[in-house]
Amino acid sequence: MRSNTPHIIREFDEAFLSLGGKVSTMAGQTRINLERSIQGLLNRDIDLCRAVIADDADVDETEREIDAEGLDILMRYHPVASDLRKVISSMKVAANLERISDHAVNIAKRAKKMISRPLVSEAKLIEPVYSLADALLRDAVAAYIDSDSGLGASLKLRDKELDKADKRTTARLSELLEEGGENAELFLHLVFVVRSLERVGDLAVNIGEDAVFLDLAEDIRYRRKAAVAIVKEHPVGNADEDPVQPGQEGDEGERAGESTGSGNE
Template identity: 65%
Template sequence: MHPESPHIIREFDEAIRYLRREVIAMAGQTRLNLERAIQGLLERDLDRCKAVVADDSDVDDLQRSIDSTGMDILVRFHPVASDLRLVISSMKIAANLERVSDHAVNIAKRAKKMLKRSELSEIKLIEPVYGIADKILRDAIESYTDRNSSLGASLNERDKELDRLHKNVISTLSGLLEEGGERAEDLLHLIFVARSLERVGDLAVNIGEDSVFLGSAQDIRHDRKLAAEVVAEEGDE
């Protein structure tokens, strides 16, 4: 960027700081929504489920704010290099966070339906899936806030563990579903909850990839070798 005056520089710096704050705030609200959705399911807490559905609009508002701010920065200041990458990455990350929050809403809505009936013992299968998905999401957010390319690049390999666990849980639940019985509907709800958590992991990997682009200007999507190199390079520093 080639600022015209100290005043323009201040405005630009303020806009960049505001953009980052909005992304971090959106990330925090998204993780909270996912946490409350799972707590509502596991602890049979209807109020938490309702809060997730109600607060999803806050996430949507933050995404609109991030998109608006990002476009304003692009049009007014014509950023280049790392500043341009920050704007692009922030807007893409906001889109992925919004989708994570949508999955949290889907989980909360399914939990609300399950709470109308007695507790299903197989619900315990969901907790470890959530544990891995949330950890990947948390590290994805950290890779953005700290510009940690190595952390962002490491998420794809870690997501494979989530995929394996998800596959095992789906296999177990599908087997029980085939047996029929009065709890078939709830088993189906749990299958979709597990699938939502697996998608959260995929979206977190996307956030990590955008964070790598932000920090090192490298596009590691679909390139496992390059991702491994980014992890190794920063690990050696």
């Protein structure tokens, strides 16, 4: 973690403070966007959906600023050690947050279409999936801001739970789809909403990996065993339960971003 000793160049500390602040801001914007997209869907609030779509531009702008400031710091100060990791991981976290916000936009766009049709009670099925995805996002951001490698690595293990909820919910919605009827289109929208939430979880896992890199200089991407080891060594204080489930060790997981369907549709 970065020490609190001031840098010999005052502008260097200011640049770092600004960069960290921007990442926090962007994380807040993104999380609110995701929350409002789900609220818009469940409460059939079309204004909220429109706000999500409009506010995504702010997230995009913040990402651009983070990249510009990060490049500026690299170019001017040649940071090393934890400072170097801070710059690199801030830029990576920003890219992941931007994509999460894109998923919020996807959800908001589908919500808008759904609102024009009568309410289906099955919309409630997405709530537990959202809760899991949001918890991962919240902890990913916290792990990053606090340089908490234990919490960051735990996300890789906890994401399984979200994957299961995604499979379960998608299976249920597929059944309803197969039955056909006038609501088939709504169920299809819901399948895509659930899929977006699952992708949010994957992107939160990426941010957790960035937090580990920031804290320990260790790259745990595609290395589930490394994540398990870090969680054991740096236990998560306020975890609700043991994130390492039996039978999970050694199962190399896929990483978000390499597979299809991540951008705006």
